[in-house]
Amino acid sequence: MNRLAVLLNLVVSAIAAKANEADITGLWKGGFSLGTREALQVEIDGTKSPWQASVEFFGSAVTAPVQKDQNRIHFVIHGGEFRGRLIDSNTVVGHWTQPPNEIYNNRYATPLVLSQARNKIGLGEAEPLEKRLRLWISIKRGADDSFSAVIRNPEFDLFRGSVYRVIVHGDAVTFTDAKNPADKVDASLTTAGQEKILQVTRLRPELPPLVLRNCDEPARALGFIPDVHRNDRYLYSKPTQEDEGWETASLSDVGLDQKPLSELIERISRV
DSSP states (O other): OOHHHHHHHHHHHHHHHHSSSOOOEEEEEEEESOOOOEEEEEEEEEEESSSEEEEEEETTEEEEEEEEEEEEEEETTTHHHEEEEETTTEEEEEEEEEOOOOOOOEEEEEEEEEEEEEETTTEEEOOOOOEEEEEEEEEOTTTTTTEEEEEEEETTTTTTEEEEEEEEEEEEEEEEESSSSOOHHHHEEEEEEEEEEEEOOOOOOTTTOOEEEOOOOOGOOOOTSSSSOOSOOOOOOOOOSSSSSSOOOOGGGGGGOHHHHHHHHHHHHHO
């Protein structure tokens, strides 16, 4: 009788634990921005020999000598690099290249024009690419009631090729890479009113903690789902103009036919 009571108690406990298990299935959206985005103030002083360049980083100016080869201008400051050329006595046109960072593994070039502000002094502003990352986590429940997840990053395709096993214990959530069980990510589930919030400690050592919110509306899932309206025909549009120094143009603006691209996207979206 005692054994039966113990067995029944275990079954009841298991059922209760299952009933109290948080439902974390669905699509989660989050992201972060490292630091503040601020235009870099760039100055070239042609009154000195050799010429001197100055770049202001968050209120603090750093200087370096300028390498000048006829009309070509080059200098390196604080890991960043400028390459340009003298268009005339009043204008230098080129690109400011920011170094790799915690988000971007590659350098990123931004157009930069320096115009004469006073005698032999050129001034300009560079808009560096913001250190921003978006993440999506899709969690599903399998036939055996276990959870699995995929993590997607639309900008750089980070975490590609990995599926994570998900264990929920109360409010604690653990993601374990199915291919590499030693790779684990801890998270916690909280609520703010009716909203569920998944607080992830760190997806990778070099990335900060982040907060993801449940995204239950397909129209808000662009970035994870390429086309949220699969029955609609693809309509080409000019790329969005972002505040990063680069100008966008439509295919027709540069003499290209948009029809082959539209047909290709149509085929991909129907897969």
